[in-house]
Amino acid sequence: MTDAPDLSFLDTPGLPAAFVAETRPRAHGAGLDLYAYDRVTAGLRSLTEWPDVCRAAADRHRAAGAAAAGEGRTRTAGEAYRTAARWYHLAGLVPHPDRAAAARIAAAADRAMGEALALLEPEAERLVGEGFAGWLRRPAGVRRAPVVVIVPGLDSGKEEFHRVAEALLARGTAVFAMDGPGQGSLAATSTFEPDYHLVVGRVIDTLRACGDVDASRVAVIGLSLGGWFAATAAAREPRLRAAALVSGPYRLDWDGVVPFVRATLAQRCGGTAAARAFARRVDLAGLAAAIEVPLLVVEGGEDRIPGVTNADLLAHQVDGAELLFVPHGNHLLGTALADWLPATADWLTARLDGPLATGPLTPGPLPTGPDAG
Template sequence: MALDVELLDERVEGEVRLRRLRYTGGEQARVPAVLLQSAAGADPGPAVLLQHGANTGKDDYYIQAPARRWAKQGWTVLTIDLAEHGERATSAPTDPLIRRRLIGKPAFVAQSVADLTAGVDLLTATPGVDPARVGFAGFSLGGMLGTVFAAREPRIRAAAIVIAGSFAYTRYWERGTTDEDRARRRANAEATDPAFFAVAIAPRPFLMVNTTDDPVFPREAVETLFAAAREPKELRWRPGTHHQWGAGIYKDVFTFLQQSL
């Protein structure tokens, strides 16, 4: 795939060089992205795709704050807007976004995986990146999609999934009103739910970090996804909710990536 990268803006902010760009993703979609590196430059080092969750975008503080910290430490960080998010949003987001777009829409998952795959193409072609040291970290919806993506993309050498899980524990595909409907729902689940993909991440390291009081991903959802993955894997619990958590989550993710890449 020809990335056709368009540089929109480049600036140095303190110790970080920040580039705003667009590249070609799946179905020839133009993907808005932010690429962050140390302004001082460095020998080829690790890189990470850092993915936002539902109803947010690449420019949200909880994404850009760690991205800048990691870039200061010599990492290359790429953040992108998923389809229907950030600069790509065509309507106001709503709370049922996860179920409506992820579970019910295999095309959305396929688009996201293709966009992230093209993001790896971009990272591995970026000066200052060691192509053998590329990882992924995703929050919420970004973590669910990232599980599917990492399972399919061998260039991702480690994956950290944050405040995410799988709804497979509810066996939602059995709620169909007819055999045909149930079969369709099951096929959708197998094409979209991360629990059907996590097994393929091994033998690469897999980390899940979740909060103790998350109403979106209860313990059953978290443990379902974790059980589907193989070793090496680790599950950590931190105090907090789906939208409120402490800095310990970022420390867990960065330490894991440092040790794995």
């Protein structure tokens, strides 16, 4: 890579403590124990140490899973493997100077999640196609279930959004948690695809061949940069029934984003020049008129990232779109899960004609204070 990003900022004094604090709600949202998170991340002197400490935590849980599996404690083994997958995923959040090492971390997360599902949900199905890889999970006791495709973001992957998947499964909806080009297990062999509707289209084609799911009822939920990918799909893939965007960007300003975001974009796009070009494509102004499916935009009032214009603008530009605004929510709203996730899962289920059909969500701020849930 001739225009590799400058990662010297990883040694900036004070950055480790700030990153640990900023990522803490995200770890909570991914299902990690926050006491364990605090122990693992305590005392970091540089963000270059982040991958190693998170990977060591993952390795411990994976070893515990193997030991439990050897003793026939299947449930315990599966849960340990699932926790390991989450820690491996967290290890990959920091831009890594060694592309091969980053690929090994992503592969470890992928492998651990597969080991977990083999024990906890043996009916889960691995789906792989051009530009995507992931797991199709079906709700227990539901035949011909609709499907929600879960699209990750900038530095994310299919191992992160367990709570989203579980909320949908509990409501009778199947989920396909995926890595797309440049994401998760595909990050080492591909780069971001701005025309993400092509990827989602191939996913839908594949779902049509799967049993016990209804590929005529498919929605998409995109988180962080995945919100932009999901909006692109909603505008250009006519088979989608609905789309939800959580903490998604409306527009990126390359010169305004922080070094961490620029470096991550460069690694996921194949170089700095490619990342600049990609950032110019991230602009929903030209897509708003083409989005005709039901649209929900979920936004946190504390989500302020330099150089990123939030997607709540889109909710005012698409006819019939709904805005679920949580004043105290941060980016990805890991600080306010109860205030958006159940309602969003209900909304998606209803738009797929699921068992919890409801009226529209009330846009605007949710209640705050001790009784807010």
